[in-house]
Amino acid sequence: MTTSFEWSLPRGTVVRGKWKQGSYRIERLLGEGANGKVFLVERNRNWYALKIGADAVDLQSEVNVLQSIAKQQRGSRAEAFLVDVDDLRAMDGKDYPFYVMRYIRGATLSEYLARHGMDWFPVVGYSLLGKLGELHEAGWIFGDVKVENVMVADYGRVDLVDYGGVTAAGKGVRQFTEIYDRGYWNAGSRIAEPSYDLFSFAVLCIQLHDSRRLSNLIGAMLPQTRTPDELLRLAGAIPALKPLGGWLRKALYGEFSTTREAAAAWQQWMHRPGIKRSSAPTPGWVKGLFLGSAALLGTTIYWLLQMGP
Numbered sequence: 001m002t003t004s005f006e007w008s009l010p011r012g013t014v015v016r017g018k019w020k021q022g023s024y025r026i027e028r029l030l031g032e033g034a035n036g037k038v039f040l041v042e043r044n045r046n047w048y049a050l051k052i053g054a055d056a057v058d059l060q061s062e063v064n065v066l067q068s069i070a071k072q073q074r075g076s077r078a079e080a081f082l083v084d085v086d087d088l089r090a091m092d093g094k095d096y097p098f099y100v101m102r103y104i105r106g107a108t109l110s111e112y113l114a115r116h117g118m119d120w121f122p123v124v125g126y127s128l129l130g131k132l133g134e135l136h137e138a139g140w141i142f143g144d145v146k147v148e149n150v151m152v153a154d155y156g157r158v159d160l161v162d163y164g165g166v167t168a169a170g171k172g173v174r175q176f177t178e179i180y181d182r183g184y185w186n187a188g189s190r191i192a193e194p195s196y197d198l199f200s201f202a203v204l205c206i207q208l209h210d211s212r213r214l215s216n217l218i219g220a221m222l223p224q225t226r227t228p229d230e231l232l233r234l235a236g237a238i239p240a241l242k243p244l245g246g247w248l249r250k251a252l253y254g255e256f257s258t259t260r261e262a263a264a265a266w267q268q269w270m271h272r273p274g275i276k277r278s279s280a281p282t283p284g285w286v287k288g289l290f291l292g293s294a295a296l297l298g299t300t301i302y303w304l305l306q307m308g309p
């Protein structure tokens with residue numbers, strides 16, 4: 001995608017906020033998309049990512065979402081993602097809005113798997129389900145789940161970037177990418193709900209394993225013939241995805257009632273004999289899920305003992 005403004009900020013440029021006077025030294029461009037350019041910046045020997053956009057409205061809605069998520073996380077141990085919000089008075093005399101966020105030191109999802117091998121796919125997928133689950137439990141739907149918006153750090157730890165599509169549960173999804181969109185595949189509405197993200201997650205699994213066949217499939221279909229069954233058929237023809245068929249079916253047909261349930265089913269698949277896997281830390285909320293199951297098991301055993309023979 002191209003940005004709507006073409007100028008750049010050379011290395012060493014100091015960006016100073018017009019209102020709060022925070023200053024950031026530009027190191028390099030990290031990436032760009034439809035809503036702006038993202039730079040690696042330094043302030044007081046700390047690295048951050050600074051996103052600057054031409055369209056104040058688009059950037060402001062991202063900031064609103066991030067502020068609202070930050071408010072919900074206040075008091076939790078989660079590291080703050082949003083660091084600063086301000087405007088830059090540029091050389092052309094115009095004001096450009098920017099925000100500063102935590103710098104995610106990692107590779108994009110496809111780079112990571114190309115570098116470390118597809119053995120990491122189950123771990124990375126599980127970690128991504130954990131991230132989505134945290135967001136869903138806070139009442140938000142990511143909306144634009146796609147390969148480009150997933151960054152992976154060491155041990156397969158996943159972070160999401162680009163909060164431009166994040167939508168409050170129950171509203172219409174604001175920003176999406178066609179091939180990951182369940183509306184595009186005639187598989188359901190664009191109402192923001194966990195199953196919307198899980199559908200995109202299933203397409204992402206196919207995209208990661210065989211992007212060429214996925215784009216051939218799309219090229220060969222008329223809008224009315226796009227169905228989740230076609231995606232499932234394609235997944236069934238990819239040897240590495242065959243054992244995941246049952247999981248993908250549920251995700252593509254919106255049959256998981258929560259993301260926890262989807263993550264637990266994914267974990268069962270990961271631990272089936274014969275599945276290669278690498279080790280990674282378990283997301284906090286999933287640990288909670290298993291502690292909960294252990295407590296339930298304990299209660300059941302206690303109850304059975306009380307019942308006697």
Ligand SMILES: Nc1ncnc2c1ncn2[C@@H]1O[C@H](COP(=O)(O)OP(=O)(O)OP(=O)(O)O)[C@@H](O)[C@H]1O
Pocket residue numbers: 001030031032033034035036037038049051101102103104105148149161162163164
């Ligand atoms: N916090 C971050 N840390 C590291 N890199 C980042 C961060 N945020 C964004 N990036 C990089 O910058 C790129 C563009 O950022 P982003 O996706 O937010 O822009 P966008 O204009 O909203 O893009 P799109 O057109 O996909 O909506 C990302 O793909 C990623 O490579």
